[in-house]
Amino acid sequence: MSHVKVELKKEDVAKIKEICKTFHNNPGELINVLHKAQSFFGYLPAEVQEIVAVELNIPVAKVYGVVTFYSFFTMLPKGQHPISICTGTACYVRGAEKVLDEFKRILNVSVGETTPDGKFSLGCLRCVGACGLAPVVMVGEKVYGRVSPDGVKDILKEYE
Amino acid sequence: MHMLVCGGTGCRASASDAIVETLNSELAAKGMENEVQVIMTGCFGFCEKGPIVKILPDNTFYTQVTPADSAEIVAEHIVKGRKVNRLLYTDPENKEHISDSKHMGFYKKQLRIALRNCGVINPENVEEYIARDGYQAIGKVFEMGAQATIEQMKKSGLRGRGGGGFPTGLKWEIASKNHADQKYVVCNADEGDPGAFMDRSILEGDPHSVIEAMTINGFCIGATKGLVYIRAEYPLAIKRLQIAIDQAREYGLLGKDILGSGFDFDIELRYGAGAFVCGEETALIHSMEGERGEPTVKPPFPAESGYLGKPTNVNNVETFANIPVIILKGAEWFSAIGSEKSKGTKVFALAGKINNVGLIEVPMGTTLREVIYEIGGGIKNGKKFKAVQTGGPSGGCLTEKHLDTPIDYDNLLAVGSMMGSGGMIVMDEDDCMVSVAKFYLEFTVEESCGKCSPCRIGNKRLHELLERITKGEGTMEDLDRLRNLSHVIKDSSLCGLGQTSPNPVLSTLDNFYDEYVAHVTERKCPAGQCKSLMQYVIDQEACVGCTACARNCPVNAIAGDRKKPHVIDTSICIKCGACIEKCKFNAISIQ
Ligand SMILES: Cc1cc2nc3c(=O)[nH]c(=O)nc-3n(C[C@H](O)[C@H](O)[C@H](O)COP(=O)(O)O)c2cc1C
Ligand code: SF4
Numbered sequence: 002m003s004h005v006k007v008e009l010k011k012e013d014v015a016k017i018k019e020i021c022k023t024f025h026n027n028p029g030e031l032i033n034v035l036h037k038a039q040s041f042f043g044y045l046p047a048e049v050q051e052i053v054a055v056e057l058n059i060p061v062a063k064v065y066g067v068v069t070f071y072s073f074f075t076m077l078p079k080g081q082h083p084i085s086i087c088t089g090t091a092c093y094v095r096g097a098e099k100v101l102d103e104f105k106r107i108l109n110v111s112v113g114e115t116t117p118d119g120k121f122s123l124g125c126l127r128c129v130g131a132c133g134l135a136p137v138v139m140v141g142e143k144v145y146g147r148v149s150p151d152g153v154k155d156i157l158k159e160y161e
Numbered sequence: 162m163h164m165l166v167c168g169g170t171g172c173r174a175s176a177s178d179a180i181v182e183t184l185n186s187e188l189a190a191k192g193m194e195n196e197v198q199v200i201m202t203g204c205f206g207f208c209e210k211g212p213i214v215k216i217l218p219d220n221t222f223y224t225q226v227t228p229a230d231s232a233e234i235v236a237e238h239i240v241k242g243r244k245v246n247r248l249l250y251t252d253p254e255n256k257e258h259i260s261d262s263k264h265m266g267f268y269k270k271q272l273r274i275a276l277r278n279c280g281v282i283n284p285e286n287v288e289e290y291i292a293r294d295g296y297q298a299i300g301k302v303f304e305m306g307a308q309a310t311i312e313q314m315k316k317s318g319l320r321g322r323g324g325g326g327f328p329t330g331l332k333w334e335i336a337s338k339n340h341a342d343q344k345y346v347v348c349n350a351d352e353g354d355p356g357a358f359m360d361r362s363i364l365e366g367d368p369h370s371v372i373e374a375m376t377i378n379g380f381c382i383g384a385t386k387g388l389v390y391i392r393a394e395y396p397l398a399i400k401r402l403q404i405a406i407d408q409a410r411e412y413g414l415l416g417k418d419i420l421g422s423g424f425d426f427d428i429e430l431r432y433g434a435g436a437f438v439c440g441e442e443t444a445l446i447h448s449m450e451g452e453r454g455e456p457t458v459k460p461p462f463p464a465e466s467g468y469l470g471k472p473t474n475v476n477n478v479e480t481f482a483n484i485p486v487i488i489l490k491g492a493e494w495f496s497a498i499g500s501e502k503s504k505g506t507k508v509f510a511l512a513g514k515i516n517n518v519g520l521i522e523v524p525m526g527t528t529l530r531e532v533i534y535e536i537g538g539g540i541k542n543g544k545k546f547k548a549v550q551t552g553g554p555s556g557g558c559l560t561e562k563h564l565d566t567p568i569d570y571d572n573l574l575a576v577g578s579m580m581g582s583g584g585m586i587v588m589d590e591d592d593c594m595v596s597v598a599k600f601y602l603e604f605t606v607e608e609s610c611g612k613c614s615p616c617r618i619g620n621k622r623l624h625e626l627l628e629r630i631t632k633g634e635g636t637m638e639d640l641d642r643l644r645n646l647s648h649v650i651k652d653s654s655l656c657g658l659g660q661t662s663p664n665p666v667l668s669t670l671d672n673f674y675d676e677y678v679a680h681v682t683e684r685k686c687p688a689g690q691c692k693s694l695m696q697y698v699i700d701q702e703a704c705v706g707c708t709a710c711a712r713n714c715p716v717n718a719i720a721g722d723r724k725k726p727h728v729i730d731t732s733i734c735i736k737c738g739a740c741i742e743k744c745k746f747n748a749i750s751i752q
Contacts, residue, residue, distance in 0.1 A: 029469075031451035036393060036432055070453040070610075071434030073393055089355030090550065090586045091512035093600055102737065106715060126394065127437075127604075130358030131171040132512035133208025133519060144174035150739065 007046045016041060017049060021056035028057045031067055035074055044078045080115040080122030082160050087137040089128030097136040103150040162197045163217040169204030169365055170397055172212040176228055180212055183231035197239055203366015205280035206520040207267055222262040223248040253538060267517045270536055274506050275482040276522045279366030284401050287408040290369040296414055298485035299373050303422040307381045311337060316492035318504030323349055323477030324581045326570040332474060336382040336464040339472040344384035346375050347475045349445060350391040353437035354553030357584035359508040360478035362520050364398040368405035372428060374481035379426045382474055387428040390445050437608035441656050442475040455610045456656035479508055499525035503569035513586040514541045530564040533587055544589040552581030554601045555661030557668025558594060577668045593690035594673040595680055599627040601665040616659030619650040623666055632693040633684040640677055644670055692736045695751045701726040703748035710740035
């Protein structure tokens with residue numbers, strides 16, 4: 002895993018400690034703590050994990066083990082507009098792969114990467130449950146349905 | 162008068178929030194905001210035709226509504242009492258408008274028990290649930306007592322809807338007999354099968370039915386605490402469930418001394434973090450304890466030693482949603498529905514190459530043919546049916562010859578698939594079954610927790626073999642290897658994930674062997690889907706030189722002068738298929 006070295010600001014450290022405290026520094030709440038921390042920072046760099054480990058009084062290895070086990074947690078920052086292509090079965094049979102290829106081609110990044118300007122990151126997710134609209138693409142919180150490879154340009158244009 | 166607007170995730174993605182807003186402002190402009198109430202409900206099920214607006218009491222069912230249609234609906238239907246014909250559903254056969262959903266092919270064969278309130282009530286208002294007999298079952302249970310309730314559950318024949326099909330009453334009885342100072346009720350809302358959205362729709366459309374059932378469960382087994390393990394990817398379901406829990410507390414339906422019975426019960430949410438294996442109950446419990454979600458050997462079963470080592474009863478969302486009705490209408494009523502060994506109904510998320518994508522609920526014993534052709538309206542774009550996949554990554558692909566199989570737990574297992582949680586994906590002649598098997602294996606490889614080697618290594622090998630075959634590098638021995646390895650993985654994996662993961666491979670080998678052979682011996686993909694095995698060719702006779710293909714080729718692989726036949730440089734071509742879609746003269750083919 003490539004390592005992004007980050008300097009945490011004083012208030013960031015305080016924020017993580019505060020999050021741990023709302024869960025009574027209970028090691029059993031580790032996953033909930035990480036959810037909160039990720040929704041605050043956008044991702045979970047090693048430095049954040051270290052503080053969580055100290056606060057909950059568990060080894061950093063355990064925190065790291067949990068972070069890397071679950072695909073929802075990420076140690077890399079996402080783009081300003083995270084793009085997720087649904088690769089659930091319904092979207093797959095309705096052509097999600099071609100849509101994904103088109104995003105890769107236009108943005109010139111692979112799945113899991115962010116464009117050099119930090120604007121878009123590309124990811125896959127398993128079923129948002131809007132299978133009636135397959136294939137489905139999410140940009141941030143917004144859901145786009147019945148996306149065709151041709152439509153990819155138009156979606157990206159909205160975020161220029 | 163009421164206007165019900167579908168607020169499921171699918172319809173909300175198609176602007177149903179904005180529809181509610183415009184309907185309200187149109188009503189206000191006509192001064193009718195006090196006479197007509199606009200309500201956002203859960204999923205109606207007919208996602209293909211969403212967003213849906215239903216008007217009560219006359220049951221008019223408007224399809225594919227946009228915010229711009231609101232003015233017309235209010236001006237015509239509400240003010241003048243005239244239906245807006247262009248928004249009504251058109252019968253695909255006789256082209257007539259149908260205004261009442263009861264008469265649509267999609268709904269005729271359905272029987273809604275678990276989904277009884279979805280698309281009917283406002284899920285964010287407990288009083289609407291109460292008005293539909295909500296929280297009466299819990300009252301009845303307090304009168305009947307725990308033992309009698311468990312007896313009713315056993316008599317009803319309800320089996321777990323999360324995939325395994327274990328008898329629910331029996332599970333409760335075992336949990337009730339294990340003594341401990343603290344027990345837990347867990348609702349499994351992890352719904353990991355990609356392409357399935359039954360549980361989410363229930364939680365979004367009728368969260369109180371799950372809360373009530375968990376309370377009943379708690380009372381029966383002597384647990385005072387309930388936990389819902391829900392996917393973090395389901396923000397709307399989480400929000401509505403939390404609102405429902407808060408309202409239930411406020412009304413004394415959760416918390417201390419529920420309805421004066423002396424019984425205490427409360428529910429908390431726990432979030433999943435994107436790991437399919439956490440749907441397995443032992444992994445789920447570890448995840449709730451803040452650990453990596455790795456399964457452990459059973460026994461001990463959760464009923465003995467579950468969450469924090471205490472007796473824990475785990476049931477699925479849909480299983481819970483059935484329970485209040487069973488209590489109110491009785492075990493006999495429920496067991497009269499369905500087939501001999503599978504009682505009641507099953508919810509399916511019907512998706513793929515089918516005309517009516519949506520959420521359906523049918524009595525057990527309905528045939529696949531009825532589901533696909535009568536409810537599903539047949540295959541999209543007049544194509545030919547090829548396969549139907551049930552059971553998600555644990556299930557198999559069934560074909561034409563299985564279409565008259567009545568759907569139930571045992572029948573599906575007998576033909577090499579399984580019920581699973583209720584995903585049902587229909588595929589047509591354009592789908593390559595080797596690629597489909599590969600797709601599922603890709604999923605399994607990614608989701609295997611890695612704890613045991615048959616699953617961790619074996620599935621990876623299966624995937625590699627399939628990859629080779631789709632690239633035209635496979636051999637006939639590889640097909641035998643696939644089969645042998647599949648059996649080894651099934652027999653020696655620790656948890657249900659590994660034990661079922663080769664099913665997509667085995668079922669496609671059984672039902673589509675010729676297609677595998679074509680990939681291996683002829684180096685051809687009969688469905689034309691495996692990119693490495695195809696070449697795009699322009700028919701020099703048919704091409705008129707319109708240049709549409711060349712202009713649309715993303716990599717400029719097509720050359721040719723205006724009005725002269727074009728050619729594709731196959732060394733540049735990335736086989737994206739853009740040219741075929743653009744050619745009006747059908748001059749481009751895949752060979
Ligand atoms: C790999 C795997 C994934 C599973 N995923 C789910 C799931 O997403 N939802 C679910 O309810 N049950 C799932 N199950 C089944 C659970 O282990 C468990 O049997 C079920 O929640 C029990 O509830 P029920 O008896 O009401 O079906 C899964 C099982 C396995 C082996
Ligand atoms: S079968 Fe697979 S998912 Fe299950 S315990 Fe083994 S490695 Fe993990």
